[in-house]
Amino acid sequence: MAEAAGLSTGGAGLDTKPDDEHFVDKHQSELIKRVSNVEPILDELLHQNVIQQESYDEIKTLSTAEEKMRELISGPLKSSGVQGKDIFYEILIENQPLLIQDLKRMDAEAQMVNTPEGRSTSDQKVAGSNPGSPGAELSSMSNYP
Template identity: 50%
Template sequence: MESQELGLNFYDVILIFIHSLAVPGPAAGASDRHFVDKYRDALIQKVSLVEPVMGELLNRFVIDQESYNRVMAQRTNQEKMKELYAGPLNACGPDEKDTFYHILNQLEPYLILELKSTK
């Protein structure tokens, strides 16, 4: 996905890149909780690009077509995210959660930056 499609300019992209180098990855930290588990409620409420996230999860074999269809059948973004967490993300391991995190970081970088800064 092009940075222009996300409404990012060159300086935004550089800032996000620099921040990604300075901040530990999704599973790092004192807690054993994965980033996507720790910020579950915030992600359910704030992820706005659910369809592209789901498409990437499907393309990267984190979820199957049936799970994709079940999530996408929900009406609102919040309901879709709740269904994603209740089903596929609840059953997956740390590698799949890492993939989910990296997809979110790619598609919703400002949200990830916001959540990381709230520690």
């Protein structure tokens, strides 16, 4: 099992270092703002014993989706650890697939911007397009067959 080996599959389904932030923690503010239908998520969390009936009842009395998500994430999910967050993530995939896709896309874009390997070929051409810069000859030669 990956967790036993010191690795976590995190919410993204990829092996990550133990100190990597969980998907739910990383996107906490977006989840609070953007999850609009909290009740089916609460129902499933209760069904899978991630939250207790008392927490379920308390969260359901809150008036807005933001308040419900804030209480859920800062209370029962925080105390349920990685396993509870993993279950919550799977429930989000089922109930809010477009939101999860959007957050994953944002992660991928941020990773591309923050890594040297993420530079596109057009960025590399721009870097070598100055006539006096090293590689300018290569840049101009690449226009020929």
